[in-house]
Amino acid sequence: MRTSSRKNGVVASFEPSEILNDELLERLRVRAAVHDRENTFPDDDLADLKDAGYLAILVPEELGGSGLGLAEASVLQQRLAGAAPATALAINMHLVWTGVAKVLADRGIDALRFVQEGAVAGEVFAFGISEAGNDLVLFGSGTDAAPLPDGGYSFTGTKIFTSLAPVWTQLGLHGLDTSSQDAPQMVYAFVPRSEVRAGRVVVRDDWDTLGMRGTQSRTTELHDAVAPADRVVRRLAPGPNPDPLVFGIFSVFEILLASVYTGIARRALDLAVGTAGRRTSKRTGKAYSQDPDIRWRIAGMALAYDALPPQIEALARDVDDLADHGARWFSLLAGLKHRAVTAAKQIVDEAVLVAGGSSYFQGNELSRLYRDVLAGLFHPSDPESAHSTVATAWLGPIED
Template sequence: MLERFRARAAVHDRDNTFPDDDLAELRDAGYLAVLAPRELGGAGLGLVEASALQQRLAGAAPATALAVNMHLVWTGVAKVLADRGSDDLRFVQEGAAAGEVFAFGISEAGNDLVLFGSGTDAAPLPDGGYAFTGTKIFTSLAPVWTQLGLHGLDTTSDDGPRMVYAFVPRSEVQADRVVVRDDWDTLGMRGTQSRTTVLRDAVAPPDRVVRRLAPGPNPDPLVFGIFSVFELLLASVYTGIARRALDLAVAAAGTRTSKRTGKAYSQDPDIRWRIAGMALTYDALPPQLASLAHDVDVAADHGARWFSLLAGVKHRAVTAAKAIVDDAMLVAGGSSYFSANELSRLYRDVLAGLFHPSDPESAHSAVATAWLGPIED
């Protein structure tokens, strides 16, 4: 399956198309429900296993892995809540097992508050549902999602402003209310088709409104679930890219021959030093992911350090992956500069990691606060 995905990845990158065949195979294999419990039709896996699987998938088809990641985030959040005694997202687990595709509608242009604020208006409806009006960006799985998990700000309720988390179904009834722009033409990760989604009074029914929270930092398990699963699975994707780049560099070193010495580049001290550096950087990533994913699975208590630990592992994975791909290009030589070379695609795909939360500034701020305390007024 992975080899088929790898063969198609170059086509989707070139043609700027969504990997429908990949998704169909993943759905048939039960991959969309790997984090749903067995009793609901899922595989019953934890985040440790899902992280390892996403690393493997990303090594074959980064865009497919990143797109599916956004669906797995919601199923992972459902697992985090269920493990802590809440069935508020049971419908997500059941839907994933039935083949539903959940998209992640959190990102908004210029919203550096991310989970703690929103420029999308959430208007309460008489039946308890909400109508959302606003624009979401980077909505992966745009051509195929069936449910959009999102947030918005309710400024009209008697109990003060409230962040509303809910799920908007895609249907013919909502066709004029959920408009997906065909605007995804990017440097890399082209297969994700993470298009802009415009909401015009898009309705989330009462049974799909899962939280109303005060704006700003919040200890609610839903917020922790979104942040922890997003950061861990995102870091897994870029760790998978790093591993693939390392493997390609090793292969290139074994097949390239020096005209100067007549030996394979794998015998060149400088090349050996470069690949060793890549491996030293890569080897640190999977254990970190496995450790933190395990701690989320077992509900370990890292207290206030959780956010710095999670932001840190995402930041390290993304920056390490970019550095490893850079070095792999140097090992492989000029051939990697051609579009047909897989490293050329990885070089573009890995750049997307810089734009996902937590960005470098946010990660450094979280870690500085964890170690030095908050900035004094």
């Protein structure tokens, strides 16, 4: 599938298979079952993706990257997730930071240039935002951020769902500064892997989950973990904030998450179609693809799936093109992610029914997709948050 890519205002041709070819994807698909079964991180997948330049797809060409936009990265993530969902979700967290760097750079802010240069050099950036019980997400934190005399910060707290835990080289995180003169302030910074070796970052080996096992999204303890001054990228007032960094994180995170689960949905649909063509009814002697009930079920899956890629592309291009949706941005982004993950779960559910009892066996790919797709409901914005955000956009805030 060849699509268009816009660079410097010029529309150029973009072929996803030139970056993620079928041979590479098949290798990743075979490994995905192994990593799911053994609960291990896909190191070989990461090595292959590094060799393909995948970690730098959102980095400008002049810095050594592919120069793609968010819309093109979304297509690639859908393709990757169709082969290895956990690998795609893990890499997503690295791409979030390179995507945020692009969003800022496109708006004249060079604060994350080191992320772009690091991605080209092979650094792996992890996303250390999630905290147990913190429904404020970007607008608050239970992690303490203590200022240091040289302008750096030390962080103490616990982060959860830290994907890429065994391999990250830089952990992008946030914490709350309550001791500076202008406190409270949310602090966004990056902590290097050397803090693990120093014992100030402890990565628990506690990732043993229902699905998405290959992400190895382990709990991360911070014990005065130091982010140097040149890696402190933003200090912001807590609460809802229109700052470009907050917008960048939310927009890239939601769009790329929607992409991963849309990729899972497409794979489930393809597997259902293939199964329907191979299974034969003892009653009629015909393939199940000729059964009216099966055809109706697959049509429903396709109707749900077909709505997703155009929505993702449209909103991703709006981010790339600096469109201004004003206060509606957050409801549009939360709604996109919510629709994608709920539709993907529905599509996988239907695919399992089309495939029949064989999909109940652990070795069946649909069995893994059935478990992997569930993780989508737990990522921000969760269903409650998405509905609250959209209700506020349409009805205004709840009155005191």
